[in-house]
Amino acid sequence: MTLPMCQWLGTERADDHLVAWSATREYRQRDFRRDVATLFASVSVTPCSRWALCLEDNYSFAVALLAVLYSGKTPVLPGHFRQAQLSEQCDEFDALITDLPLQLNCPVLRFPFVTLEPLSVLPAFPENASLVLFTSGSTGKPQKIIKPVSCLERESQWLSAQWGAELAGSRFVATVAPHHMYGLSFAFMLPLSLGLPFAATSVQYHEQLHSLAVKTPLAFVSSPAFLKRLDSTLAPVTLRAVFSAGGPLESDAAQSVKATCSCLPTEIYGTTESGIIAFRQQTRPGEAWALFNNVDLRPQPDGNIAVISPIIPQPEGIALSDEIKLSSDGSRHFDLLGRKDRIVKIAEQRISLDEIEQRLCALDLLADACVLTLEKQGRVSVAALIVLTPAGDALLQVENRNVLFGQIRHALREWVSPVSLPRYWRIVPAIPLNQQGKRAAAELQEMFL
Template sequence: MDSQKASASVTTLPMCKWLSTERAEDHLIAWSEDREWRQHEFRRDVLSLIASLSATSHSRWALCLEDNYSFAVALLAVIYSGKMPVLPGHFRPAVLSEQRNEFDALITDLPLSPDCPVLRFPFARQAMQTVLPQWPQDASVVLFTSGSTGKPQKIVKPVSCLERESQWLSALRGAEFTDARFVATVAPHHMYGLSFAFILPLSLGLPFANTCVKYHEQLQSLAAAHSLVFISSPAFLERLDPALNMKKLRHVFSAGGPLKNAAARLVERTCGDLPTEIYGTTETGIIAFRRQHQPDEVWTLFGDITFSPRPDGNTSLVSPLISPSGSFTLSDDIRMFPSDPRHFELLGRKDRIVKIAEQRVSLTEIEQRLCQLDFLSEASVLTVEKRGRVYVAAVLVLSRSGEQFLDSQGQAALLENLRQTLRSWISPVALPRYWRIVPVIPLNQQGKRSAAEIQEMFL
C-alpha cells in the first residue's frame, strides 16, 4: 500500500501569489505547439481583463473557454475583480439556458449567444493599472456536479479548500514533478480538471498545455518532446494503444471511476509507471488514492479525512475540503476495516432509487438487467418527465447479435423482445417507456457519462 508522505522539498504558492514577483518575468506558464506564455504576459492579460470587468456591474461571470490559458486569465481576473466565477460544466446552449439564473454575464471563446452580456476572447486589451487589486480573502468558485445521477447540483467551492487540496497532492507526488509539464484529457471547468490540470501545476510553478489531449497519437507526440504529468480518466486510459511508447510520462493520474487492473497494467507498460487513481467528488474534493500493485488494491485516505458508518448503511466522511459543514454522506458502497481506518475498499455506487407512481424503482437494477441481455453491450437508464409524469427511459448500445436482430426483425420487434425479458425481473411501472439506440453512450471530458447529452436525447 502507498502511504502519504509529506515532502519538505515541495512548496506550493497560493492562488493570490501566482502573479507575484516571486516568479520571474520569463517563468513559463503555458504552452502550445506554436507558442508559449510567460509570467509577464500572464500578469498583463489578467490586469487588462480586470479593467474590462471593472467597467461592468455584473457580479457572476460564467467561464466557457476551451483555451486553457484564457481560462486561467479569466478565472484570476474575475476573482481579483471581487466577482464570482461560475463554471457551468457544459457549454451546450440547452445547459447554459437551464443554468441561466446562476450567472449574470459570460466570458467565452466559443460562438455562444446566451441571453446575457458576453465578453469574448481574444479581447481587446484595455488601459490598465499596474498594481493588482487586493485578493479577496473569501474567494470562491461555483461548480456543478457532473449530473451522472440527475440534474447537476450547484457547489460553491472556497479557493482555500482548492489550495489545501493542491498541498495534499503536492505532498503525495509533487517531488517527482520537477521540470515536468502538465497535459490533460480533462478540462478545468470540472472539479477534477480544475484541481489537477490547472491549480496543481500553477501552485507548483509548472506549465500546463493550452489544449486538452484528445487522441493517443497527440499524447505520444507531446511525450516525445517533454517530460509530462498526464491527467486523464479510465475512458481514455483503458483504450491506450499498447503499441505506443510514452516513457517520458513522469506520472499518470486517473479519476472519474476505478481503473480495471488490466487497464492500470496497460498504463504501466505504455507509459512507464502505474497510475495514481483518485477517488473524490465535486462536493468533497479528493478523498483517497491508490496504485494497483495488485488487483483490487485498497484505497488510502488523504490526511485529515475520516470515515464513519451510518445507521442507514451509508458512509459519512469528515474533511477540511468540504465547506461549510465539513461532512458529507457518500453515495458509494464502502467497506471499511475496523483495525485499519486509513484504508478501505470501494464496492461501487449505491442503487439510484426514484419514485414512480408511488413505487420505489432502482435505475441501477434496470441498467444491470439490460446489460445482462445478449442483444446489448451497454445501457444507460434515467428518468424523463413528460406532461407532468415521470417515466423511465433507456439509451442502448447493441451487441453484434443485437445489431443482427435489428437488421432482420426491425426496431419494434427488438424493443418488444427487451420489454418481455425485463418483465421477468422488474415491475411494469419500472419498464422503460422511451428508448434510444446509439453507437456509444456519450461521455464528458471527465470520462463520465454525459447526463446532459443523454437527457437531451429525450427532449
C-alpha cells in the same frame, strides 16, 4: 512548496517563468499578469457579479478565472458548453466569458477580447473568494456547489506533499478540462500552485501524448476512458506521473498504462462536493483505496458513509453515494463496490438517469419514459422504455421505429452528452410497476434480453 492563488501573479515568479504553452506559442509570467489585468479592466467595470466561464483553451480559462476573482466577482463553471442547457441555467449567472460561438441573452466577453487599458497593479486578492461548480444531483437537476478557493489551495498542498517531488521539472498535459472538479484540481490548481507549465490545449489522441512525451517530462491527467484506449503498438514513453479519475481502472488497463507510459497510474477517488478523498496504485488486482491524510470515513446510522475532511466546509461531512466496504483491520483503506443512486458513470462521465427521463418525458412524442443501464459485452449503455403520445404513435404509423428513435435522439442531443443518449429502445403501453407501485427493476431489465 505551493503558492496560494493570491501569489500566482506576484514577483515570486520571474517575468520569463513559463506558465503555459500551445503548439504555436508560449505564455510567460509577464503575459499572464498582463492578460489577467487586461480582462480584469473589462470585467470590473460591469455591474455583473456572476460570470460563467465556457472556454476550450485552458490558458484562457486561467486568465478568466483570475480576472473574475480579482474583480471581487464569482466565477461560475457550468461544466458544459451546450447552449440549450446554458439557457436553462441562465438564472445562475449574469454574464459569460467564452471562446466559443455561444449566443445567450446576457453580456458576453469573447476571447480574443477587445481590451481596455490594463491596470499597472491589480487590487488585493479578495478574502473568502469562492467559485461555483455544478454536478448532477439525485433529482436529475444540476446541483450547485460553492467551492471556497481556500479549500482548493489546501487540496493542492496535500497533492504537493504526496507527489510534488516526483513532479518537479515536469509539464502538465490533460485530457480533462478544468471546468469539472478533477480537472480543476489536477490540471489547473496543481500546476499553477507548483509553478509548473500546463498545456493550453487538451490531449485528444495517444499520438499527441506520445509526441509531447519525447520532448519533455510530462505529468498526465486523464481518465479511464482515455487510458483504456492507449495504443500498445506505439513505442513506450516515460512519463513522470499518470493520474486517473472518474471511475476505477480495471487491473489489466492499469498494467497496460504502466507498459505504455513506464509508470503505474495513480487513481484518484473524490467528488465535486468533497474534493479528493483517496488514491491507489494497482500493484495487485483489486488494490484497496488509501485515504489522504486528514480525511476520514465514518459510518452513519442510516447505513451511509460520510466523508469528513478539512476541505469540506460542512463540519458534519458529506454522505457518499457509493457502496463502500471499510477495512476490517482498522487501517485507512477501503474498497469501492459501486454506486447507490441514479447517478451513473459511463466513460467516466457522471450521468443522471433521472435527467434523461425528464428530458424524454418533456417531448411531445412521449407520454412516459423509464431509463436504465445495461451491460452487454462488457460495455455499459443507457436503455429507455418509452410510452408514446398520440403524436408519437402517429409518427410511428407513418414512418418506422428508426425515424421515431432518430427524432427522439436528435431532440435529446440538445440537452445531454452523446454518451447519455439511449442505445437501446423499447416501446411499451405502460411502464411496468410492482405491487408497491414502484418500477419493477428485474422486469425492466428482462425487456432488453
